[in-house]
Amino acid sequence: MTTRLVEGSEVVADAMVRAGCRFFAGYPMTPFTEVLEHMATALPPVGGVCVNAESELEAVGMVWGAAAAGTRAATGSTGQGLSLMQESIAEASLAGIGFVVLNMARGQGDYFQATRGGGHGDYRTPVLAPSGPVEVAELMAEAFELADRWRNPVVVVGDYYMAHTWVDIETPGEVPEPPPAPEWSLDGHSGGSGAAKLVSPLGTAKRRDGVGYDLAAHYEGCAQRRREMTAGITPRAELVETDDAEVVLVAYGTMARYADAAVSALRSEGHRVGLVRPITLWPFPEAQVKAAADGSAGVVAVYENNAGQMIDDVRLSLLGSSPVVGLNSFATDSSAFGIAPDVTVENLTASVRELLSEFGQDAT
Amino acid sequence: MTERRPDGLTVLPSDVAPTDAIQVADFTPDLVDVGEHHLCPGCGEPIAIRAVMDGISLLGLADKCMAVFGIGCSTAFSNNLDVEVLQALHGRAPSVATGVIRMRPELAVFTIQGDGDMANEGLQEVLHAAARGENIVCIMLNNGVFGETGGHLTVTTTIGQRTKNTIEGRNAAEHGHPMRIAEMLAQIDGVGYVARGAVNDAGNVARTKRMIVDAFTAQQQQLGLSFVEILTMCPTGWFIPTDEAPAYLAETIAGTHAVGVLRSELT
Amino acid sequence: MFLIRRTVYHSLVEREILFTGIGGQGVQLAARTLAEAAMADGRRVQLFASYGGMMRGGNSDSFLVIADRAITLPPVVGTAWAAVVMHHEHAADVWAKLRPDSIAIINDSVVEPNSRPNNSAVEVVEVPALDIASEVGSPLAASLVLVGALVARTDLVSADALLDGAAKVLPSYRSEAAAVNREALAAGLKIGETTHPAWELSVA
Ligand SMILES: Cc1ncc(C[n+]2csc(CCOP(=O)(O)OP(=O)(O)O)c2C)c(N)n1
Ligand code: SF4
Ligand SMILES: [Mg+2]
Numbered sequence: 001m002t003t004r005l006v007e008g009s010e011v012v013a014d015a016m017v018r019a020g021c022r023f024f025a026g027y028p029m030t031p032f033t034e035v036l037e038h039m040a041t042a043l044p045p046v047g048g049v050c051v052n053a054e055s056e057l058e059a060v061g062m063v064w065g066a067a068a069a070g071t072r073a074a075t076g077s078t079g080q081g082l083s084l085m086q087e088s089i090a091e092a093s094l095a096g097i098g099f100v101v102l103n104m105a106r107g108q109g110d111y112f113q114a115t116r117g118g119g120h121g122d123y124r125t126p127v128l129a130p131s132g133p134v135e136v137a138e139l140m141a142e143a144f145e146l147a148d149r150w151r152n153p154v155v156v157v158g159d160y161y162m163a164h165t166w167v168d169i170e171t172p173g174e175v176p177e178p179p180p181a182p183e184w185s186l187d188g189h190s191g192g193s194g195a196a197k198l199v200s201p202l203g204t205a206k207r208r209d210g211v212g213y214d215l216a217a218h219y220e221g222c223a224q225r226r227r228e229m230t231a232g233i234t235p236r237a238e239l240v241e242t243d244d245a246e247v248v249l250v251a252y253g254t255m256a257r258y259a260d261a262a263v264s265a266l267r268s269e270g271h272r273v274g275l276v277r278p279i280t281l282w283p284f285p286e287a288q289v290k291a292a293a294d295g296s297a298g299v300v301a302v303y304e305n306n307a308g309q310m311i312d313d314v315r316l317s318l319l320g321s322s323p324v325v326g327l328n329s330f331a332t333d334s335s336a337f338g339i340a341p342d343v344t345v346e347n348l349t350a351s352v353r354e355l356l357s358e359f360g361q362d363a364t
Numbered sequence: 365m366t367e368r369r370p371d372g373l374t375v376l377p378s379d380v381a382p383t384d385a386i387q388v389a390d391f392t393p394d395l396v397d398v399g400e401h402h403l404c405p406g407c408g409e410p411i412a413i414r415a416v417m418d419g420i421s422l423l424g425l426a427d428k429c430m431a432v433f434g435i436g437c438s439t440a441f442s443n444n445l446d447v448e449v450l451q452a453l454h455g456r457a458p459s460v461a462t463g464v465i466r467m468r469p470e471l472a473v474f475t476i477q478g479d480g481d482m483a484n485e486g487l488q489e490v491l492h493a494a495a496r497g498e499n500i501v502c503i504m505l506n507n508g509v510f511g512e513t514g515g516h517l518t519v520t521t522t523i524g525q526r527t528k529n530t531i532e533g534r535n536a537a538e539h540g541h542p543m544r545i546a547e548m549l550a551q552i553d554g555v556g557y558v559a560r561g562a563v564n565d566a567g568n569v570a571r572t573k574r575m576i577v578d579a580f581t582a583q584q585q586q587l588g589l590s591f592v593e594i595l596t597m598c599p600t601g602w603f604i605p606t607d608e609a610p611a612y613l614a615e616t617i618a619g620t621h622a623v624g625v626l627r628s629e630l631t
Numbered sequence: 632m633f634l635i636r637r638t639v640y641h642s643l644v645e646r647e648i649l650f651t652g653i654g655g656q657g658v659q660l661a662a663r664t665l666a667e668a669a670m671a672d673g674r675r676v677q678l679f680a681s682y683g684g685m686m687r688g689g690n691s692d693s694f695l696v697i698a699d700r701a702i703t704l705p706p707v708v709g710t711a712w713a714a715v716v717m718h719h720e721h722a723a724d725v726w727a728k729l730r731p732d733s734i735a736i737i738n739d740s741v742v743e744p745n746s747r748p749n750n751s752a753v754e755v756v757e758v759p760a761l762d763i764a765s766e767v768g769s770p771l772a773a774s775l776v777l778v779g780a781l782v783a784r785t786d787l788v789s790a791d792a793l794l795d796g797a798a799k800v801l802p803s804y805r806s807e808a809a810a811v812n813r814e815a816l817a818a819g820l821k822i823g824e825t826t827h828p829a830w831e832l833s834v835a
Pocket of ligand 3: 480508
């Protein structure tokens with residue numbers, strides 16, 4: 001193994017290839033662009049295909065086809081491009097076609113898009129939020145496992161910071177072989193057998209069986225699969241120093257790294273501050289947030305790089321049992337890439353000190 | 365009342381069942397499942413799809429192919445087929461087929477889309493797929509209307525054609541001009557075969573079937589994207605009696621969308 | 632699943648170096664060259680590159696952290712130990728983040744004289760980087776002259792590792808620039824003696 005200086009987006013690409021991804025399609029948009037560039041270099045040597053699609057609509061369409069043909073496949077973009085893809089993501093859930101969608105977001109304004117499903121209809125997508133390049137490798141493998149297991153699109157959330165942070169990492173050894181094509185997938189060979197396969201968001205029943213597309217039955221089946229998926233995915237969170245915390249921070253992704261550093265700084269000054277870092281954004285780690293807040297917390301503070309979105313999930317987790325405040329008024333820089341210059345450990349530490357004086361033991 | 369055609373054959377009125385008729389043969393092709401479908405009487409789409417299935421049978425591709433269907437009336441026929449079907453969303457079939465062919469290049473991958481699906485909602489998809497030289501066959505069932513939603517104008521609707529939003533006939537000043545999709549594709553580098561057929565009479569059905577065979581042959585020879593546009597009747601969306609639809613197609617539509625082979629790289 | 636972690640408090644020496652300039656000035660190249668050199672010396676690095684979508688003319692900033700152990704700092708640091716300033720356009724944020732004991736290496740050929748650290752305790756090293764880079768044959772390598780000067784003043788990385796860094800960061804289609812970049816680094820290394828040793832407190 002050699003240690004290399006690697007750009008975060010290359011870490012993301014490498015993690016996808018290691019997780020068995022052999023088809024990737026995308027359309028350039030900062031900060032997703034570099035992932036696409038790295039996939040274009042990384043896939044051909046392992047027998048994979050990367051297509052520089054002419055639009056996000058086409059990119060997700062291609063992934064629909066490749067995944068239905070039994071390949072581990074992924075696409076991605078940032079907010080705007082993902083808005084264009086939503087129809088396909090929603091319907092892929094109904095068709096039972098699983099693939100991975102990267103949301104290399106600008107800031108965290110796409111939390112609702114990712115976790116509520118920015119598309120139409122009665123569907124959900126599991127959402128994973130690594131804290132940075134170092135955690136990506138592990139979570140990417142899990143994302144593809146979930147997409148296969150639940151035959152559903154899975155969203156992995158990153159951001160400009162993740163894409164553009166270079167880290168010194170050990171380059172792992174050989175790339176493992178991807179798993180075999182799932183049984184339901186299409187290979188073109190069942191035609192003429194009297195039982196040709198069908199993959200469709202409208203259902204898979206054949207007319208000759210006297211049923212045809214029975215949408216009611218199909219949608220009920222989809223709802224049942226979704227119920228099982230919801231129950232079958234264990235919500236994950238990392239808890240840092242929460243058991244005696246007076247102020248419990250909740251933050252995900254890059255913001256959690258600032259929060260983590262702020263917790264260290266405040267703890268070394270003797271303040272009782274902790275952090276819950278949701279790793280699965282859907283299903284949301286409600287029990288973990290609740291457990292952390294039910295200790296000695298005077299207040300739960302949600303630190304996110306948007307005007308307040310995840311705070312809804314925190315409130316739903318607590319159902320009013322603790323006060324919840326949002327720490328989220330930041331100036332964004334002129335690039336509009338979600339790099340908020342006010343997001344610093346120092347600023348967060350100052351905000352938490354104010355909360356401690358209002359809600360902590362020293363509060364007057 | 366029994367009529368006589370000039371060639372001496374007997375023509376039975378369609379509302380009278382021949383009471384003494386017996387079925388001597390079932391002409392349903394192998395790859396079309398017997399069973400009801402919900403397309404209108406007189407619709408051209410089942411004829412066109414049957415022609416495609418015949419072509420696949422003839423070339424022995426049934427267990428080496430995949431159909432990618434768009435969304436339109438023909439979608440209701442996709443689960444009557446004994447070939448593998450991957451359903452795409454409205455407008456997206458060429459991209460979906462791209463994803464399939466890139467991972468399974470040995471297959472005969474083809475799309476079936478209506479004119480609304482291919483030329484309205486997703487025109488860029490087929491153009492880009494053609495320019496990329498994707499080795500797939502794209503079939504466009506062109507009736508000049510959104511049959512499925514109730515007979516609305518599409519980009520291929522011809523001047524004078526009746527649709528729900530041009531009930532007195534399309535006129536250019538008010539509704540714009542029709543687009544000729546086969547002509548557009550024929551001039552893109554990366555296509556192997558481009559033709560336009562029709563299913564309004566037996567002669568055209570036979571010609572169209574040959575076009576389909578040629579298109580799949582070009583695909584098997586890896587010549588790039590092959591395209592067959594098929595003019596189909598939609599009496600329901602044209603708001604005319606069923607039996608007038610074939611003649612209406614010949615008179616109102618085929619003048620703008622001329623039947624014939626536009627390009628072939630086959631040798 | 633609960634992943635419960637305790638934070639570890641250790642006296643870690645972390646060196647935060649801010650780079651600022653505009654696109655095309657070689658800011659990212661300079662930051663990565665220094666990062667590669669630090670890695671070759673056996674240190675840990677983290678580098679956040681921020682540039683505004685445009686390859687030329689927009690702001691280009693880099694936040695580099697070099698440390699003896701795994702880095703826990705988030706990508707953008709709030710205060711810094713050193714700065715490499717190629718252009719004044721976006722330098723205000725950098726000046727504000729410099730701690731009193733820090734050092735600023737300034738591209739005197741471009742940066743306006745009124746753009747200087749807020750705190751007079753910061754050591755300022757003014758380098759006519761464009762002139763020096765032109766002398767070695769590539770005005771494009773001015774940012775590397777500054778990095779050389781930073782290393783001359785701080786011993787942040789070893790001279791050999793720095794010089795070898797020149798070739799490591801270039802993509803294959805630009806590899807012919809390695810020799811002149813190495814010279815630009817070498818020219819920078821000649822600028823002055825160590826005034827600000829980086830690792831004196833190190834307990835590695
Ligand atoms: C995104 C989207 N927009 C609109 C529709 C509604 N829709 C279904 S079929 C159709 C038109 C179909 O027309 P065409 O492709 O020509 O097929 P035909 O019904 O004529 O065979 C439309 C607009 C849809 N399914 N999806
Ligand atoms: S509406 Fe038109 S295209 Fe649709 S089934 Fe009826 S005749 Fe065919
Ligand atoms: Mg139509």
